[in-house]
Amino acid sequence: MNNLNNLEKLALYIGKTLIFLTKLTKISQGTNLPGKVSLKLAPALFQKLSKDKAIIAISGTNGKSTTSGLIYNCLTANGFKVVHNRQGANLITGLTTTLINASNLFGQIDCDYLLLEIDEATLPNVSSQSQIDYLVVTNLFRDQLDRFGELDTTKKLIEKGIINSQITLILNADDPNVCQIEARDNKKVFYGLDSANIVNSQTGNQTRELAYCKLCNCEIAYHSVFYNQLGDWYCPNCNNKRPLPDVIIASLEAKGIDVQAKAIIDLKEYKLTYSLPGLFNAYNISGCLALSYALNLNIDKTLEGLLKYKPLFGRSEIIHLHNQNIIIQLIKNPAGASLALSSIKPDEIIIIAINDNLADGRDISWLWDTQFELLNHHQNKIIVSGKRLYDMAVRLKHANFDKTKIICLPDLKVAIDEGFKQANGKGNLRILPTYTCLLELQNIFKDLGYKMSGLN
């Protein structure tokens, strides 16, 4: 029993009413507002509702939503009841909304696991209120630095979240910053990719996050780089190096929209199939398998869960609409955006939509750290849209893309119409939106008659 006091009960009822109303009116703030109001009234509500629950937390810069979505599938395939903030509202207000929604009127939540995607800055707060049992840290890239100041700050926030040694840490071994996170004597499970079978994606001379050895402060070097600062790293000055991961994705092969891969878990080999393309998703799969390993889940059921996973809207799924193949891929920072660019074929029609709202990051300097040079030989036109479309046009021009092939259309709906017209049913229409452009896109696609499989 959580023993809610009267004020907390009231806050819970109000929260539930607000959830009902926001669903009814389709207010876009629906995932945060109820939690915000309820917490104002009863600040301990999150703590009370999450008390004594087994909590799995997912944090890190990129891949939080996909990794936690995969984990959800694997847990439910194993027969567990899971409460998950799958709308991706990962601040304390959104987390509280999720709990209010899942709770009965007495403040009880009937589930085996709370699966929470948590923003890095929110992690210490959550951790100070409830015992996190498992924490998955995906990676540390530059993301909306205007929020945190710098990368080291983000790392410190996660370290602050590791409040005691009871948290089992699931860490990306290939990211030297994640791998070297300061912990107490926490149990650690490492995951990564296999150096021998993964070819470096063509990201050129992209600026890499520098990493330093925590033992001797020397700059980290690599036997092989998989992606940006992710790779088989070592310290050239002492014995520190990437630990051998407990879970490794060893080979990737695209079969249509499916990927067939080999996973090595605790030295045993498994074959798996899933429908998430690319190197980065291999990390999400690896992280999910590492957690499954830590929880000792049934491997066959886990692989079934992976197979059934449907990507979220805007996370590189292939959409068929009005006889057109469309690939929508959210871009939000240099690392993810450069990877998205590297998979574009020269004959595709591209729409890039850049906003600078708070949820996108107000500072759009990251466009300059992103390898748009990968598009310099692109044959077809590129449409730029969103509030900061002209910054994007300048960036493309400086990437030596032919400026006469840049079409500027501020209104996203107009840009989409033009994209359909240019693509004319052939090849792919590739859309790269920032976060709030993706939300707009969701509505545009609904209006065009597309049925969403997963919402953000």
Next chain:
Amino acid sequence: MKISIAHLYAPYLNIYGDIGNIITLVNRCRWRSIDVNLVSVSACKEIIGQDFDIFFIGGGQDKQQEVIAQDLAKYKIEFEHRVNDNAVILAICGGYQLLGHYYKPHAGDKLPGISIIDAYTEASYTRMIGNVVVELLDKSTLVGFENHSGKTYLAAGVKPIGKVRLGAGNNGGDGFEGANYKNVYGTYLHGSLLPKNPQFADLLILKALQRKYDINELEPLVDEFENLAHNLAVGLKR
């Protein structure tokens, strides 16, 4: 014509898209058929014995800033000569702070600067983040994005780059942004700065070329996207 550019501490000071400034300098020269020799410098000993027309130094994270300050301080006299020889220096944010006398963090010792600009910087507890519009003497504007907690104070008589119309600028108090001495420019503006301030980029290129060539202006370029981006940024909210 030929121009030589040194990107100081390129592997270390590489946040907030400052690389956009290098990309812009290089392209605006190449679009005019000016040969560019771009050298990525990771320690200042690499510049000895080589002539450079432009030095660029960007912003970095605290950890990197410390290492760099120690290295840079050893070349104080070297940079004095270069500045008197009319070399152009563009320094952004953390790089700008190191052109002054020192940077005083919250904890620990002062980081030494190279005293090219008569100014000093102290860490504050307010982080100044947001869009910036700077008005220059000729009423033209510079647009960018600032993100710093250091407050920079210029000595009396030191020329700022301009007045802030929007944003905090040097210290959020006196209404000024940046500093200029001879061909040296320090500023807090990321964004990146030069791509959507093409006139300022050209000013730097012209001054750099004038070290060796007798010219008064650059061949004009068509800046349609740049001007649209600039004008849009002038109207942004903080």
